[in-house]
Every structure is written in C-alpha cells, then in structure tokens.
Amino acid sequence: MFGTSKASRGLIVAAGAATLLLAACSSSSSSSTTSSAAASSAAATSASASSSASGSAACDVTGKKVAFVMGAESDPFFQAMKVGAAAEAQAKGMELIWQGDAKEYSPATQIPVVDQVLAQKPDALVLIPTDPKALQPSVAKAKAAGVIVANVDTRVENLDDVLTFITGDNADGGAKAAESLAGAIGYKDGTKYKVVVGLSSETATTNVARLEGFKKAIADKYPGIEIVDVAYSQSKPEVANTNINNWLTKYPDLNGIFAIDGTNAQGAAAALQAKGLTGKVALVGYDAYPDNVKLVKDGVITSLIAQVPADEAKQAIDAVADALCGNTAGIQKEVVIPNFTIDKNTTEADLKQYTYVA
C-alpha cells in the first residue's frame, strides 16, 4: 500500500513503540529527493538504457560483488526493487548482497548495516540513504575503501562521491495525477471544480513533491480546479477514511480526490464505496500495488500513478557494472525516471510491467 514508500518507511520506524512520534520519524528519515525532478526524464531513461547495453558488452563483471542497502525490507516498494536488482545482477553474473533493516526506515538502523556490508568488501554499493546528511560519512567511507557508490530513490546531500543518483519523479507524478483527474472529471475551462488531496505526511519529500507537482499542473493548465482541502493521515487508512467521509459530507458537489499514496487511496476507495459515490467522484491514487490495480479494474479508483522501482534498481546495477569496467562516459550524475499512469485502458502487458511485486 503505502504508496509513498517514504512515509510508510518512516511509519514503520514508529511501529515498535512510540507511535506519537510517527510524523517526526517520517520527516527525519526522508528528505530531499526530487529537487531535480523537472529534468527531462525521457532523455535520461534512453541515455542510461543505451549506456547499459554498451557497458555489458564491453567487459566481464562476472563474480563482482554489488551490495544493495535499502530502506526497509517490509515495504513492497523495496520488494519490487529487489526483484529488479536480483534479475539484473543475475543477468550480469554479479553477486548481489541485498541488505537493510527488516522494518525500520531510519539512519540509526541503516548505518550499522552499511558498515557490516562494507566489511564484506563489495566492489560496488547501491545505497538508498534513509537520511541525506546522516549517511554522507558512510558514502565517504565506502569511497575511501575503493567501493563505487550509487544512490537510488533518495540521495545523500553531496553527490561528489556518488557515481549516479537514480530516482522516480514525484513532481512529474503529481502533474500526471492532475492530468488524469482533469480528464476523469471532464474538465472544461470556465467551469469550477472542487477537489481534495489526502496526504500521509507533511514532510516526507515524496508527499511534498507530488503535491507541488499536482498544484503546479493545476495552476498552469486547469485553473478551474480548486483544491478545497488537504489533510494528513499519518499512513493510517482509517484516518484517511475519516477525512474523506467528512469531506464528502462537507462538499456534496465534490468532483475529485487525489490520494497521494496507497494508504490514502485505500481509505478514499472505502469511503466512495460506502457512500455509493464510486464513479461519481473521481479518485486518482498512487503506486501500483496489486490490490490497487484491482480497484482500478473495478472502477473504484479512476487511475493510479505508478513508480518503477524495479527499473530504478536495474539502472543502478547497470551503471555500477559500467563503472567497474571503467566505462563511465555514458553515466549521468542524476537520472530521473518518469512515472506511469495506470487506468482502465492500460494494456495487460503494461499492467504486468508496472504492477509492484507483493
């Protein structure tokens, strides 16, 4: 579910005990992803695709050790990433060391994992830093040990020691959500429309970037749409459900909902079903978890904006493989992968490619 993988990873930190600290955790553990989000993503993807093709042909990386340290094993987002990483490592004959905390998305648990992984003397380290500042020394340490470092999804503050940073484009996702929502409500200039946005966290960069992208697209292209309310669910579906229930009462003429992650989509979908408003109020969700995709097919969710975690991992493995061959010419410092919109018309082939592994 937790579409914003970051919010949920932050949330998982809190699961053990201090639940009230939830919002604080997700804020500290997730930051600065998408400042470069506006970068031309199509060019970036094709560039890295071609570089990987030439790289694998150039030299043999068989037996090279690549360590992959991610945020939290429990998050389906990382499960999808793991599939992509494992497949690509296997294709290249590389040994993959997949590590990360079982459920906590935090630098406190991640730094020891990095230390332990570096002790295994890998050739390359693909790191999803849980904090841009706290993990900077770990990156420097790896670099000093002669390990090639790449960042995926999130980045450390200073990319000097990092080969490449590959991320999904959340601002682009927000804009795609606005487009899809406008299409679903039959947007016409001159007419007024009311939409609400359900978020999980005020600080998680995924949430912030998606909301910014959404707002910007509306301001630029759909001035008739007014965002009448936003609220935060702290990654709890029942809280998202309460918010939507009350909004549906408050705005009987509500046109659409942007649920910024899986939790909010879940709460919103339940509210629309219970109040018999399925299909009458458009609902755009985020992240292609299998159950969400099913709700799109059922017409409860109008569309889903999907990230491509498996592809992010694959491109990171490709880039470090190229670098291990000394072939760094085609590697970009930052690669932004655009999001993908899933709706009722999406082909089965695309669904198969974009649906996350549960």
Place this chain on the structure above:
Amino acid sequence: MATTETHSPNPAGTQVVVASSRFKTLISNQQFILLIVWILMVIGFSLINHIFFSVGVAENILLDWAPLVLIAVGELIVIISGGIDLSVGAIVGFTGVISAFAMRSLYEGSLAEQPYLVLAIGVLVCVIVGLLVGLINSLLINYAKLVPFIATLVTLGACSGMALVFTKGAPVMGGPREAIALSPAWIGPFSRPVLIVVVVVLILWAFVHKARFGRYTFAIGSNSFAARAAGINVKRHVTKVYMLSGLMAGLAGFFFYLRLGSGAPTSGLGNELDAIAAVVIGGAALTGGVGRVSGTVLGALILTTVTSGLIISGVDPQWKRVVVAALIAIAATLQALRKTEGGAS
C-alpha cells in the same frame, strides 16, 4: 483519618464546607460536565459550518466513535483494575490483517458463495486472536511478574511487528465485498455495526457497574492486597480483565475491516493513546479503582466529535492533538481535585 473541615473548631469553617461541597458536587459529576462540553462543541462547530449539524456528519462521527469506544471501554476496565493496556492499538491492526488473510483465503476458496459466513468467521478470528493476546498479557503480568506497562509494551511491539512482517506493509484485500456495504447508515445515523457496538457497550456497562465482575475489578484496583484477603482470586480476575481488553481490541479490528474492506497493518497504530485519553477525559483515575463506562463513552464521543468538527471547519486536524491535550489536562485536574476533596469527606 484525615481531619475533616466539618470537625474544624474554626467558626469560619462552616462557610468553607458549604462552598467546597458545592464545588465537590459539581466536579464529581463528570458525566454531566462532559455532556455540557459535548453539546457546546456541537453548537460551536455548527455555528462555524452549519453542515456539521447533519445526519451525514453524525454518521461519520459514529463510524469513528464505535471502534474507539470498544477499545476505550476495554482500556477503562483495565485501568479500573489498576493496570494499563498499551497493546490495544497493535491488536486492532494485528487482528485486522489476520482475519483479512483468513477471509481472503476462504472467500477465494471454498466459501466464495457465502460472504456473510466468511465475515462471521472473520469476527471469530478477531475475537480469538484478541483473547489470545490478552491472555499473553495476563501471563506476562501474573507469572513473568512484569508490570502491565512493560508486559503490554512487549505485545504491542510483537503484534505490530508481526502485522508488518506478515503483510510486508501492504493492506490485505480480497475478502467479501459485502463488508463495506454494511458501513452506510441504517437507522438514522446508525449503521448496523455501530448499533452492535452500542449493544456491546451496554453489556459492558452492566458487567462493570451491576455485576460481580465489576465489583471485583474495582476492589482489585483500589487495593489488590485487601481484595486478595477478601478471597478474590486476583490472578484469575486480572487474566479476565486483559482478555476482555484484547477481545474489545479484536472487535475494533474487525470494525475497521468492515469500514475499509481490507485489513491494514498500520490500522489502530497509536489508538491506545486515544483510548487512554477517552478514559481519562471520562473521569477515571490511572491509579485504579475509579471510573465509569458512561464517562468513557462520552470521552470517546468528544474525541471523535473534535476530529470531524475540525475537518468540517477546515481547521488542520493536527490541532486535534492540542485540543485533546487540553481536555486531558482539565479532566486530570478535576480528577486530582476530586481526590483531595473526596479524601476529606
């Protein structure tokens, strides 16, 4: 034992007594105060946005109130007994996902044609899992000799952790679609599940205030040594109390399943704090031996009214925490005053 003001030789003491006893009557009727507070809230929110005064909003409030009151009354009984149960929120999420798994496999398997039977089995799973976690709590307290705070903190961590591991963080869907269809209002703002919760709360009220179960609970919470001396099997009763609390949390877990049509490992996270807030606002003492079901019911109603009120008013619902904190402070102060006054009479 304390020297009371009525025995004071000071002639001015008479006046003090009159003033203090009026004050005493006022603050001792917590339910009355809560009712006034709640009515004022409803009036206030309705003035801000007239839509608040509608069946639709009442329906929304009741959907939030029902699961909260279930765990809050369970928590009240634990608190009256002198304990605390931090695991209830985690049990909500844990039972929700376990029963969702069970219902999904049945609904996709042999019982595809009998959605209501699947849902009934889902309730049963929630009840059993809730009772089991409650039993573990009581075993940790009675035999491992852990204080309730630690014992239930252990099960909190275990339950929420297992819920996340089993689900890999994702919600569990795929059960009967009839679940969500039960949530809309049926009579006035009451949905069928909410009405069932009302009945459950009435039964618990009788249990606590009219039955031997309640008398034992108050006795143990007031003085567990005296209760033991009076022949109460304290360990056995403590076991019942925590199992009841687990059971209520399990029912709340199922209620969330009905609302969402899925079980989520994050559901209920932190609800123990809402439950404790409802209990404290309702006038119970965390030191044990004091509390009323009606107070907790109103406490839960006030909390959920604040939630919907803030959303309808367009105020950031995060303010709820601040409002709740203020309510707790006031209620706890009244409780402390009552204790000092009460000790004098």
